[in-house]
Amino acid sequence: MRIAVGCIGHETNTFSPVATTIDNFKKGSYHRGDTIITAFRGTRTITGGFLDVAAQLNLQPVPLLWTFATPSGMVEHAAYQVLKSEFLTLLQNAGELDGVLLDLHGAMVTDELEDAEGDLIQAVREIVGETPIITTLDLHANITAQMAHYSDVIIGFDTYPHVDCYERGFEAGQLLFGMNEGKIQPTMAYRQLPLLTAPPAQCTMKPPMTDVLKALHVLETERGVVTATLSMGFPFADITDAGVSVLVTTNGDAALADTYADQFASHIWELREEFTFNLHTVESAIELANQTDSRPIVLADGADNPGGGGPCDGTTILQKFIEADVQDAVVAVIADPESVTQAVEAGVGNRVQLNVGGKTDTQHGAPVALTGYVKALSDGRFILKGPMGRGTAANMGRTAVVQIGGVEIVLTERRIQPYDAEVLRSVGIEPQSCKLIALKSAVHFRADYTPIAHQILDVDTPGVHSPNLFSYDYQKVRRPIYPLDSTVTLK
Numbered sequence: 001m002r003i004a005v006g007c008i009g010h011e012t013n014t015f016s017p018v019a020t021t022i023d024n025f026k027k028g029s030y031h032r033g034d035t036i037i038t039a040f041r042g043t044r045t046i047t048g049g050f051l052d053v054a055a056q057l058n059l060q061p062v063p064l065l066w067t068f069a070t071p072s073g074m075v076e077h078a079a080y081q082v083l084k085s086e087f088l089t090l091l092q093n094a095g096e097l098d099g100v101l102l103d104l105h106g107a108m109v110t111d112e113l114e115d116a117e118g119d120l121i122q123a124v125r126e127i128v129g130e131t132p133i134i135t136t137l138d139l140h141a142n143i144t145a146q147m148a149h150y151s152d153v154i155i156g157f158d159t160y161p162h163v164d165c166y167e168r169g170f171e172a173g174q175l176l177f178g179m180n181e182g183k184i185q186p187t188m189a190y191r192q193l194p195l196l197t198a199p200p201a202q203c204t205m206k207p208p209m210t211d212v213l214k215a216l217h218v219l220e221t222e223r224g225v226v227t228a229t230l231s232m233g234f235p236f237a238d239i240t241d242a243g244v245s246v247l248v249t250t251n252g253d254a255a256l257a258d259t260y261a262d263q264f265a266s267h268i269w270e271l272r273e274e275f276t277f278n279l280h281t282v283e284s285a286i287e288l289a290n291q292t293d294s295r296p297i298v299l300a301d302g303a304d305n306p307g308g309g310g311p312c313d314g315t316t317i318l319q320k321f322i323e324a325d326v327q328d329a330v331v332a333v334i335a336d337p338e339s340v341t342q343a344v345e346a347g348v349g350n351r352v353q354l355n356v357g358g359k360t361d362t363q364h365g366a367p368v369a370l371t372g373y374v375k376a377l378s379d380g381r382f383i384l385k386g387p388m389g390r391g392t393a394a395n396m397g398r399t400a401v402v403q404i405g406g407v408e409i410v411l412t413e414r415r416i417q418p419y420d421a422e423v424l425r426s427v428g429i430e431p432q433s434c435k436l437i438a439l440k441s442a443v444h445f446r447a448d449y450t451p452i453a454h455q456i457l458d459v460d461t462p463g464v465h466s467p468n469l470f471s472y473d474y475q476k477v478r479r480p481i482y483p484l485d486s487t488v489t490l491k
């Protein structure tokens, strides 16, 4: 069986002013043909999982195009068109196919399309006709009716941090195999809830999501159910379909799929008030660190998470750390190629005058003028060792560790979400020796840091990925929607 596999991926933060260009894809992750196999074999990713199941079941992967740009603002429509046409040409020339696996994200927005993935899946469907299409999506997918209509099955990640990508890719391959054997005839029901949730409440390592996940897995063991997905949505894309949705796929029983989808959607709706949370001030986090000898205390600077479109050069926490003269503290990372170049020119062991961060926009703190000590320099390359994407190569670009007082700043050329502790270890910083660690990550870091952190605090900083949903001026999302509106009912 020949199964086409590919991806055009982006998580679009429509509140970010930074447009996403074709260059961001081509210089981000961009593979064609067999280089996809080289890049993903042996990794804990969707495509890695798919390649393994393909080897087991004698499926022949037909790699098309796999490209992903680091989350940022609206994708230029022309860029999407170029990638889409490249993808479709490769698909058209792929020969006879028995299935298509689309490894997509589910929250890509162009300046002309609110639902780019829906458009792509439809275009793929128009080419392959009745050939099975299985789409895998991130837990942050804003799933639309169009995506559901043109896919035979959608399988979303169950976890945030996303540690089950491999398993979902594996599952997709098994399902394609089952469909080709004639054992599975999937029927999928889709329900959208009038509900927006933010990252701290979407984390599946703590309630309410731990319980929700249990219920989802029980549902998947029900007779006739093939797979079920709860997508928590990406609230930083201001589009009609942003937010939570539920999918239940049964083996040929549409009524059963509808019943279970309705039941599960109601279950989530009843829990809506539990998807709220408290944020801490940076000051209170510093105070807490002063009161204990335990370490490290990790601050989640979710508002500037590049994994969700933050510029990654915000300085709010850095500024407060310097002002409070904290010791054994790290800020990871600040993407600032200019400062990196200056640190490289100064050299290790020397002092350097820098204007750090705050250069992309005015929403994440002003540049910080400082004279620091160049502690370390690196090429910024390492292999992920944490539970998320283990085995994948990462590249921060040239990287400098600059020390000011008791604060070490990890300055990178590229925007990278520091969810894997190798970000620190690869530049000589042992996280367990630090008192305070500020990470530009909302939730993903919890996978690697929970076992080693004394305490983790979601801090309230301003930005385009702030977990405070009331800090945004929503224009396009369907209304009424909880928690933005007071009177909302589940239809």
Ligand SMILES: [Zn+2]
Pocket: 138, 139, 140, 162
């Ligand atoms: Zn995600």
